[in-house]
Amino acid sequence: MADVKKIATRESYGNALKELGAAHEDVIVFDADLSNATKTNTFQKAYPDRHFNCGIAEGNMMAVAAGAASMGLVPFASSFAMFAAGRAFEQVRNSIGYPHLNVKIGATHGGISVGEDGASHQCCEDFALMRSIPGMVVMSPADDVETRAMVKAAYEHEGPVYMRFGRSAVPVIHDEANYSFEIGKGEVLRDGADVAVIANGLLVAEALEAADTLAEQGISVRVINMATIKPLDEELVLKAAKECGKIVTAEEHSVIGGLGEAVCAAVAESGVPCKVKRIGVNDEFGHSGPAAALLKQFGLSAEHIAETVKYLMAFSAD
Amino acid sequence: MTNEEKKQLQIAACKVRMGVIESVYAAKAGHPGGSLSAADMFAYLYFKELNIDPADPKNPDRDRFVLSKGHTAPGLYAALTNRGFFPVEDLKTLRQIGSYLQGHPNMNTVPGVDMSTGSLGQGISAACGMALAAKHMGKTCRVYTLLGDGEIEEGEVWEALMFAHHYKLDNLCVIIDNNGLQIDGPTKVVMDSGSIPDKLAAFGFEVAEIDGHSFDQMEAAFARARETKGLPFAIVMHTTKGKGVSYMENQVGWHGKAPNDGEYEQAMGELRAQLAGLEAE
Ligand SMILES: Cc1ncc(C[n+]2csc(CCOP(=O)(O)OP(=O)(O)O)c2C)c(N)n1
Ligand SMILES: [Mg+2]
Numbered sequence A: 001m002a003d004v005k006k007i008a009t010r011e012s013y014g015n016a017l018k019e020l021g022a023a024h025e026d027v028i029v030f031d032a033d034l035s036n037a038t039k040t041n042t043f044q045k046a047y048p049d050r051h052f053n054c055g056i057a058e059g060n061m062m063a064v065a066a067g068a069a070s071m072g073l074v075p076f077a078s079s080f081a082m083f084a085a086g087r088a089f090e091q092v093r094n095s096i097g098y099p100h101l102n103v104k105i106g107a108t109h110g111g112i113s114v115g116e117d118g119a120s121h122q123c124c125e126d127f128a129l130m131r132s133i134p135g136m137v138v139m140s141p142a143d144d145v146e147t148r149a150m151v152k153a154a155y156e157h158e159g160p161v162y163m164r165f166g167r168s169a170v171p172v173i174h175d176e177a178n179y180s181f182e183i184g185k186g187e188v189l190r191d192g193a194d195v196a197v198i199a200n201g202l203l204v205a206e207a208l209e210a211a212d213t214l215a216e217q218g219i220s221v222r223v224i225n226m227a228t229i230k231p232l233d234e235e236l237v238l239k240a241a242k243e244c245g246k247i248v249t250a251e252e253h254s255v256i257g258g259l260g261e262a263v264c265a266a267v268a269e270s271g272v273p274c275k276v277k278r279i280g281v282n283d284e285f286g287h288s289g290p291a292a293a294l295l296k297q298f299g300l301s302a303e304h305i306a307e308t309v310k311y312l313m314a315f316s317a318d
Numbered sequence B: 001m002t003n004e005e006k007k008q009l010q011i012a013a014c015k016v017r018m019g020v021i022e023s024v025y026a027a028k029a030g031h032p033g034g035s036l037s038a039a040d041m042f043a044y045l046y047f048k049e050l051n052i053d054p055a056d057p058k059n060p061d062r063d064r065f066v067l068s069k070g071h072t073a074p075g076l077y078a079a080l081t082n083r084g085f086f087p088v089e090d091l092k093t094l095r096q097i098g099s100y101l102q103g104h105p106n107m108n109t110v111p112g113v114d115m116s117t118g119s120l121g122q123g124i125s126a127a128c129g130m131a132l133a134a135k136h137m138g139k140t141c142r143v144y145t146l147l148g149d150g151e152i153e154e155g156e157v158w159e160a161l162m163f164a165h166h167y168k169l170d171n172l173c174v175i176i177d178n179n180g181l182q183i184d185g186p187t188k189v190v191m192d193s194g195s196i197p198d199k200l201a202a203f204g205f206e207v208a209e210i211d212g213h214s215f216d217q218m219e220a221a222f223a224r225a226r227e228t229k230g231l232p233f234a235i236v237m238h239t240t241k242g243k244g245v246s247y248m249e250n251q252v253g254w255h256g257k258a259p260n261d262g263e264y265e266q267a268m269g270e271l272r273a274q275l276a277g278l279e280a281e
Helices: A009-023 A040-046 A058-070 A079-086 A090-099 A112-117 A124-129 A144-156 A202-216 A232-242 A259-270 A291-297 A302-313 B003-029 B032-038 B038-048 B069-084 B088-092 B125-138 B155-164 B195-201 B215-227 B261-280
Strands: A006-008 A027-031 A051-053 A074-080 A104-108 A138-139 A161-163 A170-171 A185-191 A193-198 A221-225 A229-230 A246-254 A274-279 B064-066 B143-148 B172-178 B206-211 B232-237
Touching: A006 A009, A006 A124, A006 A229, A009 A027, A009 A144, A027 A040, A027 A058, A027 B215, A040 A051, A040 A058, A040 B032, A051 B088, A058 A090, A074 A079, A074 A259, A079 A104, A079 A124, A079 A161, A079 B155, A090 B125, A104 A144, A104 A232, A104 B261, A112 A138, A112 A161, A112 A291, A124 A138, A124 A170, A124 A229, A124 A246, A124 A259, A144 A161, A170 A229, A170 B064, A170 B232, A185 A202, A185 B155, A193 A232, A193 A291, A193 A302, A202 A221, A202 A246, A202 A302, A202 B038, A221 B195, A229 A259, A232 A259, A246 A259, A246 A302, A274 A302, B003 B038, B003 B069, B003 B215, B003 B261, B032 B069, B038 B069, B038 B143, B038 B215, B064 B069, B064 B125, B069 B088, B125 B143, B125 B155, B125 B172, B195 B206, B195 B232, B206 B215
Parallel strands: A027 A051, A027 A074, A074 A104, A104 A161, A138 A161, A193 A221, A193 A246, A246 A274, B064 B143, B143 B172, B172 B232, B206 B232
Antiparallel strands: A006 A170, A138 A229, A185 A221
């Protein structure tokens, strides 16, 4: 993929906010002293009077955003995933989730690809935390095209939304010309019959690469981009369960409480016989290092996806 | 304020207190102490200060009130119902299954409630967001929020105060019910916050310190709040927790407990006598 364009989804988020700001006067942005990193500064440069720094006070920021939403504005509140979903969990739960206020949380630096900052900043728990809040939409885009469409869809959606973006540049896998995004709908990027890989975020590009490798070995892999973790596209998951009988999930998140568990729950409760294997961070903290090296080390890679698919292939027809 | 106006406010406050006792007694749970210490403030806000209309509770240009100390919902509900936001009989459904009167205020179920609260420390942040949004949208409405003196131990409160000063929220009025008690005991024993007015002033607020049972002092403080430009305003009101029911006054145990049958009769007897006295004047 050497000649593929790469851009970090946080960068795309900043650009999308700016586009949204041009179209909609009611969009305002809150940040907590991380505007340069979350890229809300792209919006700030264009609309300085609609960007409000809250200082390093994420809990206050979330409830401030709730208050602003109650007045009819559409606030986007940003910080790192660790602090947006972690530090401010209770404010998000009680001041945004419970009253179902129209706040959009744009959390950047999700997962271990944060890299050198280490475990304190590598949030692998945000999907779990946010999924547990009733009425919260939880999403994680795979690339630039999807991020920009997702931010628009989040604006159009009435109610709280949590979006997780990444720090590192990721390949652009979608063709903007014939792309559309819908909250709660997964996307079959590659059809296949042997095993389905359901991924989101930067694992989607890895899944496609794994599918390419496996195709050469005669294994047919269906690649599903599941950008919306909640509400989950159960129909698409169960279709994959029925037609492939084997599912690998892949996400840059703890195996506890994220996409993998959501897929497992959907499959288990459906009664469709299907073996599922989750790829994610295995109930441990990350550590410092370059993002690419960490992703390899934690098995969040095309190689590990391919190995896992082959492992599942061993459980052939029972 | 004319004597007649003051008498009407005293009557309203007495009815708020009766509503608190009725609802908490019916629920067999709830928080009478802090509802009663703030009853005069609830009456003043809903019968004099706030620009609101019970017939149009969602009017976008109305003043907003956020009960940051959400556990004193019985006081807020009693004020709202007496002001005509919902039928007074409904107070007796407080905290019951199926009732819209949740244990803590829910903005989506109770007409007149502007923010869902209950987790201490968050309401003031939401009020800041409302005040900021109002300014941004060019609205002239004002935002009021009421906090407990125990509540201000939450760090988020000070984040919000900093925010209010930074964004010059002169349409915001922060009211602190300084009744000196929280759950585990006197605030001075549990966590001494020192001088609240000094701290608020240090955070850049214009501060008024008043007797929270004096309507004249409320009137003067709110007038000052409305005249203050470029700075947020805070009112620290000295109150008696449990005010108006003799055996509840200054008793930490009445923070969050319902009266039994005998206690209910005594409380209502005292309040009825107060009301009769006021109405006979
Ligand atoms: C974040 C949070 N922690 C704890 C509680 C439980 N709680 C309810 S009321 C209260 C004491 C409040 O005291 P104060 O603020 O002084 O209120 P008042 O005296 O006016 O009733 C506590 C600890 C809560 N509601 N929210
Ligand atoms: Mg108190």
